[in-house]
Amino acid sequence: MLRAAILAGADSVYCGLRDETNARNFPGLNFSEAELIEAVDWARTRGAKVLVAINTFARAGVLEPWRRSVDAAVAARAHAIIAADLGVLAYARSAHPNVRLHLSVQAAAGSPEAAAFYVQTYGVKRVVLPRVLSLQEITAFNAANSVETEAFVFGGLCVMAEARCALSSYAAGRSPNLSGVCSPPEAVTFERTSEGLTPRLAGYALDRLGSDEPAGYPTLCKGRFQVAGEASYLFEDPTSLNAMGLLQALRTAGVTAVKIEGRQRGKAYVARVAGAFRAAIDALDRGEDLAKYQNLLSDLAEGGRETAGAYRKAWR
Amino acid sequence: MTARLEITLGPLLFNWAPERVVAFYERIARETDIDRVYLGEVVCGKREPLLGPALAEAADHLQRAGKTVVWSSLALPATPRDRASTRRLAAYPDLMEANDLSVLQDRPPGAAFVAGPLLNVYNEAAAAELMSRGCTRLCANVELPLRALSHIHAGCPELELEIFAFGRLPLALSGRCYHARAHGLHRDNCQFVCDRDLDGMDVQTLEGQPFLAVNGVQTLSHGVHLACPDIALLQAAGVTALRLSPHSADMVRIARTFRAYADGELEPAQVEAEIESAGIPGPLINGYLHGRPGRDWAG
Numbered sequence: 001m002l003r004a005a006i007l008a009g010a011d012s013v014y015c016g017l018r019d020e021t022n023a024r025n026f027p028g029l030n031f032s033e034a035e036l037i038e039a040v041d042w043a044r045t046r047g048a049k050v051l052v053a054i055n056t057f058a059r060a061g062v063l064e065p066w067r068r069s070v071d072a073a074v075a076a077r078a079h080a081i082i083a084a085d086l087g088v089l090a091y092a093r094s095a096h097p098n099v100r101l102h103l104s105v106q107a108a109a110g111s112p113e114a115a116a117f118y119v120q121t122y123g124v125k126r127v128v129l130p131r132v133l134s135l136q137e138i139t140a141f142n143a144a145n146s147v148e149t150e151a152f153v154f155g156g157l158c159v160m161a162e163a164r165c166a167l168s169s170y171a172a173g174r175s176p177n178l179s180g181v182c183s184p185p186e187a188v189t190f191e192r193t194s195e196g197l198t199p200r201l202a203g204y205a206l207d208r209l210g211s212d213e214p215a216g217y218p219t220l221c222k223g224r225f226q227v228a229g230e231a232s233y234l235f236e237d238p239t240s241l242n243a244m245g246l247l248q249a250l251r252t253a254g255v256t257a258v259k260i261e262g263r264q265r266g267k268a269y270v271a272r273v274a275g276a277f278r279a280a281i282d283a284l285d286r287g288e289d290l291a292k293y294q295n296l297l298s299d300l301a302e303g304g305r306e307t308a309g310a311y312r313k314a315w316r
Numbered sequence: 317m318t319a320r321l322e323i324t325l326g327p328l329l330f331n332w333a334p335e336r337v338v339a340f341y342e343r344i345a346r347e348t349d350i351d352r353v354y355l356g357e358v359v360c361g362k363r364e365p366l367l368g369p370a371l372a373e374a375a376d377h378l379q380r381a382g383k384t385v386v387w388s389s390l391a392l393p394a395t396p397r398d399r400a401s402t403r404r405l406a407a408y409p410d411l412m413e414a415n416d417l418s419v420l421q422d423r424p425p426g427a428a429f430v431a432g433p434l435l436n437v438y439n440e441a442a443a444a445e446l447m448s449r450g451c452t453r454l455c456a457n458v459e460l461p462l463r464a465l466s467h468i469h470a471g472c473p474e475l476e477l478e479i480f481a482f483g484r485l486p487l488a489l490s491g492r493c494y495h496a497r498a499h500g501l502h503r504d505n506c507q508f509v510c511d512r513d514l515d516g517m518d519v520q521t522l523e524g525q526p527f528l529a530v531n532g533v534q535t536l537s538h539g540v541h542l543a544c545p546d547i548a549l550l551q552a553a554g555v556t557a558l559r560l561s562p563h564s565a566d567m568v569r570i571a572r573t574f575r576a577y578a579d580g581e582l583e584p585a586q587v588e589a590e591i592e593s594a595g596i597p598g599p600l601i602n603g604y605l606h607g608r609p610g611r612d613w614a615g
Contacts, residue, residue: 057436057438057439057442058438058439058441058442059438059439059464060438060439060440060465060466060467060468060471061439061440061463061464061466061467061470063439063440063441085436085438085439085441085442086437086441086442086445086446087440087442087444087445088441089445090441090444090445091441106436107436108392108436109417109418110393110394110418111393111394111398111399111402111416111418112399113393113399113402113403113418113421114416114417116421117418117420117421120421121420130491132392132394132490132491132492137394137395159490159492160488160489160490160535161392161488161489161491164434164436164488164489165487165488165489165535166458166485166487166488166610167487167488167528167535169609169610170485170537170611171527171609172609173603175459177436177438177459178459202609204521204525204527205521205522205523205525206521221488223521225520225521225527226519226520226521226524227498227517227518227519227530228518230498231522232498234494234497234519234530235490235492235494235535310491314502315491316491316492316493316502316503316504
């Protein structure tokens, strides 16, 4: 996966160790410490960077796995560590003063003041921007700080402020902050009746789909609910984020890097998305119009639907 | 001898009419022996100008009744106006409650603050970091079980520990207003429709099962969290204060119940029965305290 992304033109790839210290703790994903060393070495030969996500919040009384992940990332000569927990950031700063730190989106640093705090206190070099900010707010963010910023452009759309959401643990006991998972697979079931397909999370019906409706992974906030007897996708439609059309605007807003979500995806998917964004950014560099790139990836969107999310203010 | 367990009142999360707000806090001032009251708009910066004068009047009543008033900051400051009001509050040297870490950037060095439950403080290392910046009290994130609090207490014994003891659980925050969305509006033109639901707008599954409650940009639990385990468990975890979150139920009665519980005059089962009959908007839950899904009732 990492190799597929780099061969397709990604400048950097995020990865995590195979445990609860990263927010993509799904079975079958992630790296052992030995694999990490190998991956970093391979990426270096290709001129690419490996960034290690240690972005869950350490469990009280059990800080050791998080410290160990930081040490392992440093030992593997990863290019940066991406973290959110104050304890993890403090450990990285004191145990490895020269390690490059990126602030994870899980830190939910949504204002210039929040970013400045992390930059000044922990020497953070890059902030991954929350997906709830509009372009206007990103522009203000970058005008106020000189720290690099990175924005999500493709993949899942978290509609709640990242890491300020406990909906999943409320229903099913596990959540992104503490377990690195949202709407965990072990709590998901599908029930087929004559009325249709009902995806459930820990027993709660998240939707009811007719035979002609596509069934994506049932993430809680993309479910259909009732308010005063009216059914709707109250939080967010089952869409995914595609900000391909906003690349120029993000660049103008001062964003340094764009991030594509690749979790639980196949190599072909990763290669195609990374390749498309590489081509679009290169075209942008040459001063070309991006019109022909706009719809390159539309068929990959969840339920066939995509959105530019909060980047356009009307989303709110 | 163990110190008296404090009862505190958390910030009002809902968009109540100003006259209701004033009357509510007047009663709290006059009829309860709540020790400390957190005031301030935490959820939506758009509500701040509407509520400001009412909260100022409430602060006056509460202080004259001998209660400590602590101002709470917005949980998700984003607009220039949100940021300006957060910076103003942060710069004030009095004790305040931080609900977003941006506050620390503008806090005068050494000025004390409470870390609110909407911050992501999940372990003793993070708590120690905040203490080094002036944090004197942590109101624990609602996801934390009692055993996590014990670890935080062991790592930071000087830190006062408050827990979210009563109310619908604050579960999520967004840039998008779901009250507005449910009414076919956008946040920028929301018409303040969140004022129609005193305890949040009920959200059910398609099968009619009660699930969540929406309060503007915030999502809350449908269930009403109640933390009243055996007092010895709270003491062992280092808990020094119990926070009650304002609801339209009889908060004076609820506050008195908690005072009696904290003083050892009521057993947990009696507290449950009292709270259940006080007009609460959902069934009792307490799963998080016991390391289970938040919606559970662990008994």
